[in-house]
Amino acid sequence: MGESGKKLKVAVLVTEYRYNSHADVILGRLLGDFAYCPRVEVVSMYTDQVPDGDMSREAADRCGIPVCPSIAEAIRADHSGGPVDGVIIIAEHGNYPKNEKGQILYPRRRFLEETLAALDELGRAVPIFSDKHLAYTYRDSRWMYDEMKARGIPFMGGSSIPYADLVPALDLGRARSMKMILVISNGGLECYGFHAMEVLQSIAEFREGGETGVRSVELIRGGQGEVWEAMDRGEWPEDLLLHALSVYPDLPQVHPRTSEPDPAMYRIEYADGTKAFIIQFKRLHEHWAFAFRDREGRIAASRYDNDLDRPFSHFERLTRAIETFFLTRRPPQPPERTLLTSGMISFAMDSLFAGKKLETPELMIQYAAHPVLEGEE
Structure with a gap:
């Protein structure tokens, strides 16, 4: 009220x-x-x-x-x-x-x-x-x-996706010393790629020292097995992919390169040296999963368990958060996150169109993460 x-x-x-x-x-x-x-x-x-x-x-x-x-x-x-x-x-x-x-x-x-x-x-x-x-x-x-x-x-x-439960439950405090992260996504490059950017940033912003910005963005559409060839050359971490896949309970026990020969890939380089990869499949799964490695080499993995059909409980949580925001005038996450993820997906689409990695000095956006406001009326 x-x-x-x-x-x-x-x-x-x-x-x-x-x-x-x-x-x-x-x-x-x-x-x-x-x-x-x-x-x-x-x-x-x-x-x-x-x-x-x-x-x-x-x-x-x-x-x-x-x-x-x-x-x-x-x-x-x-x-x-x-x-x-x-x-x-x-x-x-x-x-x-x-x-x-x-x-x-x-x-x-x-x-x-x-x-x-x-x-x-x-x-x-x-x-x-x-x-x-x-x-x-x-x-x-x-x-x-x-x-x-x-x-x-x-x-x-x-995005509504970070309002879903993490399965398995994961203390995002473990991301404080994160140095590399991989996100599994699906669907359209921009409309669902933005959800992937939000999933990525909802974890990455917990790094020690907060968010310091993004140095470069690249999007490769895939085709002719380009993304898998980059994996074979060691340009992105297969072990993080396999850990992220392990949190899905119903996937066939085969490597996804068999069923998804041409995924897209986003590569993000943060100002503090952290590296991020988003592998965007066409049909593998409709939940967003991730795995990250900290500076000691330990790996953590989980997925956002969003509903795939009505009643879409993650949208109920989003709607509650919107109401709490109106009542308190305090957003559940810094608005700078939305500015940064908006820029990340925009520059990713620019990168795809240009056919090259783009340096992004515009995205040196700094902010400190804070927790979702729960239970406030």
């Missing part, structure tokens, strides 16, 4: 709201779906597109919430007696063009620009949650981060 004892009022801005979309599993919960009891009140919605199977109009009618014709009107929320106390941006899914790098041009920066313009007019600086990465270019991501920071706006973003 807010200081007045009333629920905080929230505007939710989405690209589209359909079954199993991010709007469905986040906004739907805030409207009482999934047997969820929200702690904030959605008072207005904006939808950029209305696809076949749209759920927004029925939900709005059922809950007595207007679907506003503009973002500014959703934030002003005149129908509710005054402006909102928080904004949720879910610019994921929808019919948007792709650029030459294969990135979907979701309008995340436009949504934020219109949000900031409305808040500026009202003289307000309310918390903002923006789903997944900030934008498809680092330039836009940096602009978004800087504009919110300049206004003193509390910000939360990122």
